[in-house]
Amino acid sequence: xxxxxxxxxxxxxxxxxxxxxxxxxxxxxxxxxxxxxxxxxxxxxxxxxxxxxxxxxxxxxxxxxxxxxxxxxxxxxxxxxxxxxxxxxxxxxxxxxxxxxxxxxxxxxxxxxxxxxxxxxxxxxxxxxxxxxxxxxxxxxxxxxxxxxxxxxxxxxxxxxxxxxxxxxxxxxxxxxxxxxxxxxxxxxxxxxxxxxxxxxxxxxxxxxxxxxxxxxxxxxxxxxxxxxxxxxxxxxxxxxxxxxxxxxxxxxxxxxxxxxxxxxxxxxxxxxxxxxxxxxxxxxxxxxxxxxxxxxxxx
Amino acid sequence: xxxxxxxxxxxxxxxxxxxxxxxxxxxxxxxxxxxxxxxxxxxxxxxxxxxxxxxxxxxxxxxxxxxxxxxxxxxxxxxxxxxxxxxxxxxxxxxxxxxxxxxxxxxxxxxxxxxxxxxxxxxxxxxxxxxxxxxxxxxxxxxxxxxxxxxxxxxxxxxxxxxxxxxxxxxxxxxxxxxxxxxxxxxxxxxxxxxxxxxxxxxxxxxxxxxxxxxxxxxxxxxxxxxxxxxxxxxxxxx
Numbered sequence: 006x007x008x009x010x011x012x013x014x015x016x017x018x019x020x021x022x023x024x025x026x027x028x029x030x031x032x033x034x035x036x037x038x039x040x041x042x043x044x045x046x047x048x049x050x051x052x053x054x055x056x057x058x059x060x061x062x063x064x065x066x067x068x069x070x071x072x073x074x075x076x077x078x079x080x081x082x083x084x085x086x087x088x089x090x091x092x093x094x095x096x097x098x099x100x101x102x103x104x105x106x107x108x109x110x111x112x113x114x115x116x117x118x119x120x121x122x123x124x125x126x127x128x129x130x131x132x133x134x135x136x137x138x139x140x141x142x143x144x145x146x147x148x149x150x151x152x153x154x155x156x157x158x159x160x161x162x163x164x165x166x167x168x169x170x171x172x173x174x175x176x177x178x179x180x181x182x183x184x185x186x187x188x189x190x191x192x193x194x195x196x197x198x199x200x201x202x203x204x205x206x207x208x209x210x211x212x213x214x215x216x217x218x219x220x221x222x223x224x225x226x227x228x229x230x231x232x233x234x235x236x237x238x239x240x241x242x243x244x245x246x247x248x249x250x251x252x253x254x255x256x257x258x259x260x261x262x263x264x265x266x267x268x269x270x271x272x273x274x275x276x277x278x279x280x281x282x283x284x285x286x287x288x289x290x291x292x293x294x295x296x297x298x299x300x301x302x303x304x305x
Numbered sequence: 306x307x308x309x310x311x312x313x314x315x316x317x318x319x320x321x322x323x324x325x326x327x328x329x330x331x332x333x334x335x336x337x338x339x340x341x342x343x344x345x346x347x348x349x350x351x352x353x354x355x356x357x358x359x360x361x362x363x364x365x366x367x368x369x370x371x372x373x374x375x376x377x378x379x380x381x382x383x384x385x386x387x388x389x390x391x392x393x394x395x396x397x398x399x400x401x402x403x404x405x406x407x408x409x410x411x412x413x414x415x416x417x418x419x420x421x422x423x424x425x426x427x428x429x430x431x432x433x434x435x436x437x438x439x440x441x442x443x444x445x446x447x448x449x450x451x452x453x454x455x456x457x458x459x460x461x462x463x464x465x466x467x468x469x470x471x472x473x474x475x476x477x478x479x480x481x482x483x484x485x486x487x488x489x490x491x492x493x494x495x496x497x498x499x500x501x502x503x504x505x506x507x508x509x510x511x512x513x514x515x516x517x518x519x520x521x522x523x524x525x526x527x528x529x530x531x532x533x534x535x536x537x538x539x540x541x542x543x544x
Contacts, residue, residue, distance in 0.1 A: 176407070180404065180407065182393070182395070182400075183393050183396060183404050186393045189355055190387065190393065192374075192375040192379075193355070193379065193391075194404045194461070195375075195379030195408035196376060196404070196407055
């Protein structure tokens with residue numbers, strides 16, 4: 006039972022972590038809570054249905070399922086990254102020097118817009134994600150692990166490792182950290198701030214696209230409002246880990262997934278969604294900057 | 306090399322620069338002295354494009370740079386060491402230097418052959434940075450941070466170096482070390498615009514000087530001339 010819940014928790018937690026990374030990266034650079042981020046995740050799930058439906062219609066899925074899946078993932082990532090890039094240019098960039106509340110309201114506006122845009126074009130009812138795999142998996146004693154779960158855990162782990170290497174090793178990754186620490190100084194060493202911000206939105210949105218697609222495959226149902234609760238949960242995960250901190254978002258997401266599935270199993274599943282917020286309140290009472298949050302006593 | 310013509314810069318309704326004109330020739334050390342709030346840092350921030358002037362023109366090597374974004378100005382060869390050093394606190398010393406070389410590095414990788422040469426040069430000039438290579442920038446002492454800030458600016462191989470109060474808050478022995486280094490950098494062919502409150506040391510080091518008062522150039526002349534000027538003596542040298 007415990008191991009079973011551990012695996013369920015890791016699956017959900019990996020997804021939360023991928024979405025939380027988008028929140029935390031944007032916050033780290035712009036000090037903006039991008040409330041439209043959950044909708045990007047939702048768009049990723051819908052784009053998955055659309056592309057996979059297209060590939061099934063032209064016969065690619067029956068020819069080679071892995072190829073169709075890879076193409077679906079790649080196209081969804083590209084589309085969601087473009088959405089993220091465009092949203093920043095339209096809704097946030099013109100407000101770069103406005104009071105902090107303005108871009109926040111703009112973000113809520115984008116979120117409402119995207120939900121309604123999907124509802125009007127795709128309908129208000131649940132969409133069924135094409136059933137691709139049998140509920141295949143393996144069982145050992147009373148534990149049952151599906152291949153989809155393993156797939157989600159592996160992809161999440163891979164993407165987090167990839168992001169970590171990108172941030173710590175590449176020129177753009179280091180520039181992102183420099184911009185997050187001091188925007189004026191970053192432009193004084195010749196970093197183009199606008200480019201860095203665009204790249205941040207594109208990467209965060211790409212990760213959310215993968216999360217949305219994986220959840221759609223996992224649960225099989227997609228709805229225009231799924232971005233809301235997933236967004237709130239991932240935001241909680243980001244705050245829990247310390248918003249602005251990348252390892253914090255990874256840890257926060259996985260921790261939240263584990264807390265949810267373990268408490269649902271051992272305490273009660275009625276309040277599944279509440280446990281996350283209880284943990285958040287406790288952690289913020291003890292350490293207001295989050296588990297990995299930076300304290301503000303830097304040497305001047 | 307650099308020419309400011311009747312520059313007006315405002316913070317909202319407050320006009321900080323009210324028509325500043327100055328000129329720097331290739332190879333010179335020029336200092337800009339003045340009291341707090343005279344507009345020294347504002348002048349430097351306007352040159353490097355962080356602040357946009359309301360009126361006036363700035364030309365660097367013959368190009369008008371008033372509308373050029375800051376990152377392009379760095380690429381053109383102007384490097385700015387701002388007031389307070391502004392080290393990236395959670396990047397290592399080496400990463401700070403890599404960011405200094407940002408405009409000189411290839412799109413994907415920070416490290417190139419040229420980067421190595423430049424890094425060796427900086428390490429030779431300031432061996433303490435090599436010892437601290439892997440340490441976070443925020444953990445350095447004030448003097449080390451100033452050295453790192455100057456080195457970071459040198460990594461882009463600038464033609465013109467803007468230095469904002471490099472002596473601020475440092476022990477006299479470190480100040481003299483830093484002034485010696487500035488002289489060395491100039492002898493290697495880098496033109497320098499130095500902003501200082503420490504007027505005596507700055508004027509001794511410089512070829513020429515400008516005195517800024519309330520957003521306007523009040524005086525200018527050769528370094529020695531200003532050192533002997535009665536008004537400068539009274540207001541800035543405390544004699």
